[in-house]
Amino acid sequence: MTNKKVILSAKDISVAFQVRQRTLRAIRNVSVDLHEGETLALVGESGSGKSVFTKVFTGMLESNGSVATGEATYGDIKLTDFKTNADWEKIRGGEISTVFQDPMTSLNPIKTIGSQISETIIKHQKKSKEEAKAIAIDLMDRVGIPEADKRYDEYPFQYSGGMRQRIVIAIALASRPKILIADEPTTALDVTIQAQIISLLKELKKEYGFAMIFITHDLGVVASIADKVAVMYSGEIVEYGTVEEIFYDSRHPYTWALLSSLPQLATSEKLYSIQGTPPSLYSEIKGDAFAPRNPQPMAIDFEQEPPKFEVSETHWAKTWLLDERAPKLEKPDGIRDIHSKMVELYGKKD
Structure with missing residues (x-):
């Protein structure tokens, strides 16, 4: 037990x-x-x-x-x-946060990857835009996105399926x-x-x-x-x-x-x-x-x-x-x- x-x-x-x-x-x-x-x-x-x-x-x-x-x-x-x-x-x-099965339906195709992570941090952790960006890049690095600081401003279509799933996990964890x-x-x-x-x-x-x-x-x-x-x-x-x-x-x-x-x-x-x-x-x-x-x-x-x-x-x-x-x-x-x-x-x- x-x-x-x-x-x-x-x-x-x-x-x-x-x-x-x-x-x-x-x-x-x-x-x-x-x-x-x-x-x-x-x-x-x-x-x-x-x-x-x-x-x-x-x-x-x-x-x-x-x-x-x-x-x-x-x-x-x-x-x-x-x-x-x-x-x-x-x-x-x-x-309670959720990682869904299909990352393409979870991510907004017309928003940058970094902004989607940052807005979650701003909402749930009450951080400024600058602080949120720094935390987002750190999260991207932790979930295995190479050169996270450079890829922060890219869009979902520029990521592979496995990388998009890593971003969905990062967004889910952004609210701690x-x-x-x-x-x-x-x-x-x-x-x-x-x-x-x-x-x-x-x-x-x-x-x-x-x-x-x-x-x-x-x-x-x-x-x-x-x-x-x-x-x-x-x-x-x-x-x-x-x-x-x-x-x-x-x-x-x-x-x-x-x-x-x-x-x-x-x-x-x-x-x-x-x-x-x-x-x-x-x-x-x-x-x-x-x-x-x-x-x-x-x-x-x-x-x-x-x-x-x-x-x-x-x-x-x-x-x-x-x-x-x-x-x-x-x-x-x-x-x-x-x-x-x-x-x-x-x-x-x-």
Whole structure:
């Protein structure tokens, strides 16, 4: 058990969207805590609710979406009580900042790179233009922009994809947030640049001391960066634990499927893929949402939603396989002994 203070918390959060006179339930009763200095990875396929869930903490849900039930808190502040944009301005950017997936949609194409960093510093750190420019250039240097003082007055189109992502990270850190939400920050980048961005985030986190929520659909990406992992499927967390517990002692069939799908772990030319598609979020889900795609489902999986079964003080999973009456199933062959392979691929986590 960690002794660090809980800095961000969600209790039974549900999020609904009104779409063409129908209700889409995107998040279903999610509860999770983020501790000071911790990196929590949210992992799952596209459409599992990862990004929507984190928007609850920054008031960035689309206009047709709302928190239907539950409570989100930042320290002693109840975020789900906020009603206006003025309320959110106290938190968004300054306390909780976000790095988005596509830097080209995050940056203003007709403003210089330096001005976009400086205006954030002026707003949140209350610095003069001269002070803000000096801090901005220092930030650009810290995130790995060569000759930062000369490139301060350039525009986004003059930067490569990897460099633009570094600038988006610099802007997110310019307000000195307590929490950084990194929403698929490496998806649009090639493998070499991905590794550089992951390494950069680890270094900056160590230097600045912020907590981080790292969103990804690729479990392999979080192997060396996360402290805790929440596996999301169909709008809910189905398994939660330390990064070691999720990789080496996972219990939910969906987590097994995600791990088996990692191309880095493939032992033959044929890659494993998860069959079928997630259920429609317009309909009420009966039983275990993953049951129709589970290669070895039980009858109860289609009839009754599983509760949280505790594996350890830091690890739980929502699967009937953990019920004492359930048959004992072995993990898929490809992930029964992945420890040495993961260490070989990603090294030991700092």
